[in-house]
Amino acid sequence: MTIKNYTLLLVVLLFSGCCVNTSRVDSEPLSSWNEGPSKQRILSFVAAVTDKSNPDYVPPAERIATFDNDGTLWSERPVYFQLLFAIDRVKALAPQHPEWYSSQPFKAVLENDREALIASGERGLLELIMATHSGNTTEEFSQIVKDWLVTARHPKFNRPYTKLVYQPMLELLSFLRANSFKTFIVSGGGIDFMRPWTEQVYNIPPEQVIGSSIKTKWELRDGQPVLVRIPEINFFNDKAGKPVAIHQYIGRRPIASFGNSDGDLQMLQWTAAGEGKRLMVLIHHTDERREYAYDRDSHIGKLDKALDVAQQNNWSLVDMKQDWKVIYPAVKTQ
């Protein structure tokens, strides 16, 4: 073979994709992350578990990473976006429910009475969710969520909610997948509230989304089967519910987990308790200017006990203000 032929061979091999896994070629992974221990911890973890000569090597099938959603992949203030969806749904459905104008918590929503809404407590919120998330088929509900996301805007940032996802976390999801991780959402939020948009926004398909759920019921309508959403809790995916759901849905233990609140503590403990190298990360909301700053005293996304456990066990604490160059993806001005 001549030198010219060798050159040709080399060129062809380079461009044919046979030897270079292009999905892994990323000249600067995590480019929205500032240099520092948080970024370094992620990079060295991934380097270790993907290197066959490293004692911490993990085969691709076992590279499971689980992510909380609210406060970890997108914002959760002033309140969980799903609650804002429920409030908008109460207003949209009120004409068909005249009784709501005189009964709490619906009256509070319709009169924009924040105090009364808060006073209705968890029970009131649950009533709101049940009334607005059931009674339709699974396909109808999915379409309602999609339609809402098109027009709804965040009160502080005036952006679609799907543009309030964290750019550094989008890069982290891509980076992990490029290294043969399978990325899952494990959220306290509603599974059917997330699935209509997670594939487009996070590149996470519905079968890798785990969340809280209400029950559904099989029905034949004019011979056509539908699944009807009924106002009954099926599973509440928070705190100890998260490892229970991880076992139920995934059936193996994650080697990396990402959360931001006490609701994620057990998921991170479950991850940490496995054998071999593990990565446990808490997103700490420290950026009042660019997003919000809150932890121990917050009603939403309270980070108190998990903060102590993270410090005791040397888990990674991401300081949003220090560690992230940007919070949200760039949005074109119109």
Next chain:
Amino acid sequence: MTIKNYTLLLVVLLFSGCCVNTSRVDSEPLSSWNEGPSKQRILSFVAAVTDKSNPDYVPPAERIATFDNDGTLWSERPVYFQLLFAIDRVKALAPQHPEWYSSQPFKAVLENDREALIASGERGLLELIMATHSGNTTEEFSQIVKDWLVTARHPKFNRPYTKLVYQPMLELLSFLRANSFKTFIVSGGGIDFMRPWTEQVYNIPPEQVIGSSIKTKWELRDGQPVLVRIPEINFFNDKAGKPVAIHQYIGRRPIASFGNSDGDLQMLQWTAAGEGKRLMVLIHHTDERREYAYDRDSHIGKLDKALDVAQQNNWSLVDMKQDWKVIYPAVKTQ
């Protein structure tokens, strides 16, 4: 470029994997299937949904295929293999449970009293399952299943149960995956009874296995978290439960489904009711010599109503005796 160079280029391209997706190159897919309408239906369905120029084209992410397990991927006679596991567990655990020697259904098992066991009915079988499937951690149970499979042998075929999977179905699973399908098990059997071996036997990872389940409970033991299996039904994945579970676990509708009994009817109806080209297949047990022959009058794997619906709707009926060259994988003689 000289002709010699073109030749080199061609050779390199062929062997570099850039243009030929080697995972799809299968000179004879479904080689254990006899030529005929069953094989042809599968081949033409896959050809249609994977061809971008075909109006029935389906993008890879939507290529979801669901498979029942008992009687569809492996045998289910003389009784579900999981029940044989439960019976062996009762015998193994009896020394720790002296009360079992005098109470049904345990007494029946310990005395090999088949009549009394059948007389204990569904309630008795449920008691057997609960007693033998709970009380340990998820990891302990997984190990117990693996250990049992090593030594247990089928009463008729004297083979390990994992060698009583259907060779033509193994080829079908591979063929679908080579065409970018994601293959799921959706079984009435126990999810934690299947997951310890489905990856090795079917190449289906635990996160793609759906089944019936009991509840688990988070506990800290000496500071280490465990999930303890408790004797309480979580979900019974049969009949209308199958589409409910498909929605809950997968979150999108399969385009192809495979079953063998009335327990699979709703899963196939749910699959059929989606838009676009669909494939619904029932495995019909017609081979008394090589396996078993049963349908409308069987207690295990009863195929009656679903057989009518399949015939009315022109679903595919696989005749095991006619359509399959072999039933089980070849096993080396020792």
